[in-house]
Amino acid sequence: MVNLSVTIGPLKLKNPVMTASGTFGYGEEYAEYIDLNRLGAIVVKGLSITPRDGNPTPRVVETPAGMLNAIGLQNIGVRSFIREKLPFLRQFDTPVIANFFGDTVDEYVRAAVELSSAEGVHALEMNISCPNKQEGWIVFGTNPTAMAEVVGEVRKATNLPLIVKLTPNVADIGCMAKVAQDAGADALSVINTITGMVIDIRKRKPVLANNTGGLSGPAIRPIAVRMVWETCKAVGIPVIGMGGIMNARDAMEFLIAGARSVAVGTANFVDPVAAIAVIDGIEAFLAEEGIPDINNIIGSLKLNGL
Amino acid sequence: MPRVFTAEIAGNAFLPEKDPVSAEMLSQNAQFKLLTLKPLSEITAPEPGQFYMIQAGTANDPLLKRPFSVYGLQHDCLGFLYRIRGKGTLSLSQLREGDTLQVVGPLGNSYPVPSGDFIAVAGGIGIASLLPFMNKYKKRAYLFYGAMKRDELVMLEEARELSKEAFFTTDDGSYGQKDLITDALRSFLSASQIAHQALRIYACGPAPMLKALSVITNAGGIVCYASLEEHMACGIGACLGCMVKVKIQKPEDRDKNKEWEYKRVCKEGPIFSLEDIKW
Numbered sequence: 001m002v003n004l005s006v007t008i009g010p011l012k013l014k015n016p017v018m019t020a021s022g023t024f025g026y027g028e029e030y031a032e033y034i035d036l037n038r039l040g041a042i043v044v045k046g047l048s049i050t051p052r053d054g055n056p057t058p059r060v061v062e063t064p065a066g067m068l069n070a071i072g073l074q075n076i077g078v079r080s081f082i083r084e085k086l087p088f089l090r091q092f093d094t095p096v097i098a099n100f101f102g103d104t105v106d107e108y109v110r111a112a113v114e115l116s117s118a119e120g121v122h123a124l125e126m127n128i129s130c131p132n133k134q135e136g137w138i139v140f141g142t143n144p145t146a147m148a149e150v151v152g153e154v155r156k157a158t159n160l161p162l163i164v165k166l167t168p169n170v171a172d173i174g175c176m177a178k179v180a181q182d183a184g185a186d187a188l189s190v191i192n193t194i195t196g197m198v199i200d201i202r203k204r205k206p207v208l209a210n211n212t213g214g215l216s217g218p219a220i221r222p223i224a225v226r227m228v229w230e231t232c233k234a235v236g237i238p239v240i241g242m243g244g245i246m247n248a249r250d251a252m253e254f255l256i257a258g259a260r261s262v263a264v265g266t267a268n269f270v271d272p273v274a275a276i277a278v279i280d281g282i283e284a285f286l287a288e289e290g291i292p293d294i295n296n297i298i299g300s301l302k303l304n305g306l
Numbered sequence: 307m308p309r310v311f312t313a314e315i316a317g318n319a320f321l322p323e324k325d326p327v328s329a330e331m332l333s334q335n336a337q338f339k340l341l342t343l344k345p346l347s348e349i350t351a352p353e354p355g356q357f358y359m360i361q362a363g364t365a366n367d368p369l370l371k372r373p374f375s376v377y378g379l380q381h382d383c384l385g386f387l388y389r390i391r392g393k394g395t396l397s398l399s400q401l402r403e404g405d406t407l408q409v410v411g412p413l414g415n416s417y418p419v420p421s422g423d424f425i426a427v428a429g430g431i432g433i434a435s436l437l438p439f440m441n442k443y444k445k446r447a448y449l450f451y452g453a454m455k456r457d458e459l460v461m462l463e464e465a466r467e468l469s470k471e472a473f474f475t476t477d478d479g480s481y482g483q484k485d486l487i488t489d490a491l492r493s494f495l496s497a498s499q500i501a502h503q504a505l506r507i508y509a510c511g512p513a514p515m516l517k518a519l520s521v522i523t524n525a526g527g528i529v530c531y532a533s534l535e536e537h538m539a540c541g542i543g544a545c546l547g548c549m550v551k552v553k554i555q556k557p558e559d560r561d562k563n564k565e566w567e568y569k570r571v572c573k574e575g576p577i578f579s580l581e582d583i584k585w
Binding site: 030032057058074 | 307308310366367368369370371393394408410536537538539540542543544545546547548549550567568
């Protein structure tokens with residue numbers, strides 16, 4: 001019997017496989033296909049203090065071994081989530097991690113406060129890849145000062161484990177990781193999508209209504225693995241690795257690079273049962289390698305000497 | 307209840323024997339294809355208008371499954387009539403008999419049950435979603451089926467066979483009337499002795515056709531159920547990629563500035579009341 005349980009700060013997970021925010025709805029969409037009890041954690045679609053309609057269509061376009069999305073953070077809002085979606089999720093023996101965002105520091109704090117008092121939310125994940133609409137549209141996650149402020153304020157507002165989801169659209173992710181850690185993050189999710197663009201060459205127009213979107217899927221995996229490795233070198237807090245994980249082999253790369261757990265994202269769109277296959281595959285791999293505890297392989301990367 | 311299952315590409319169980327033109331159109335090198343999938347586990351029977359997400363390649367490229375409305379269920383095989391449009395359909399068309407694919411479905415809602423006769427309006431490959439419906443309610447459809455030219459009117463004979471009366475149009479006049487299908491429908495409605503307001507319309511076709519159709523149905527107060535298309539990543543309601551603007555009907559549901567809301571084509575659709583769509 002292989003031990004698959006891991007801890008993310010104060011959060012104990014039965015296995016290291018979560019669902020990436022925005023790819024798993026509010027959980028119920030997948031309940032017809034998989035047993036939600038089996039997941040390490042469910043990370044729900046990003047929530048804001050007030051509901052959002054999101055962007056016009058087209059919102060998604062496929063790219064080589066990936067996809068670009070510009071959903072525009074459509075969501076039902078924190079309160080409707082707590083009232084309408086959370087009771088369903090409470091039935092399952094799986095921690096719920098609420099992903100949230102805001103346009104201002106105040107909106108982040110208000111969302112965090114409301115989610116923290118809801119029964120059945122076990123941790124918070126902050127999406128900081130949004131611009132601060134009050135302070136000249138600086139993206140929180142790409143500016144160390146803006147990031148330190150928003151993470152620090154949310155830290156003061158919640159006692160739940162606080163995960164900060166880092167954007168890869170920066171020059172030095174290790175530096176940003178340290179800022180988040182120093183501002184009070186308990187863990188880091190690495191990485192969010194990479195900004196991209198697809199152009200319709202006949203129309204000379206971007207395919208997405210929003211012009212740009214976030215690239216995800218296997219196309220970004222090597223970048224994500226590298227950034228997880230860099231982040232793990234830079235900080236001491238746990239890292240949740242994500243970016244193009246399609247199967248257990250992909251997940252193992254992140255764990256070996258140092259991630260304490262992983263999140264399956266775009267693969268949920270491709271195959272609704274993908275996350276379960278990743279869990280089963282990790283267990284099979286460890287058994288095959290004769291490793292009794294997953295924690296023995298986390299961060300076991302042996303670098304090549306130069 | 308939708309399921310995730312593996313299916314094997316089987317020999318064609320849906321070939322139109324009585325329609326040599328369509329058989330030719332579906333032959334090896336043509337742009338229209340009839341895919342026959344033999345599920346390797348138990349499946350739920352689909353209703354006309356529902357769709358499946360079908361794996362389109364064997365590696366990670368194309369990555370996403372593609373949505374296809376179901377054409378038929380026969381001898382435990384699912385049939386899908388499609389046209390090669392882009393990377394996904396091209397890749398799918400290159401797979402061979404015996405290859406296996408992952409499939410999710412049946413998904414979405416289905417065409418509402420007709421009361422008596424009805425009108426079916428098909429634009430191009432939109433016929434694929436309407437044929438199983440017309441097959442279920444044989445000889446009850448006044449069919450209006452339009453395409454660019456004759457060799458894009460696939461399954462023409464079968465469509466004619468299943469209809470009470472069939473009208474065809476092509477943009478270039480190579481078959482039927484040289485007209486837009488919506489104009490042919492308009493003429494029919496104005497000349498017809500039938501109390502057409504009692505006739506419901508079932509439609510599937512490109513957005514410009516549906517938009518033109520909505521002008522006719524809104525003016526005539528005719529109920530129309532239209533099957534919509536939108537880019538989708540998952541097909542199961544999670545990605546929120548395939549949104550359509552739907553009018554908010556009840557005044558109490560409507561806040562001051564909001565006359566519409568986004569609905570998911572994959573989950574609340576693909577069939578919507580045409581009058582509810584905000585173009």
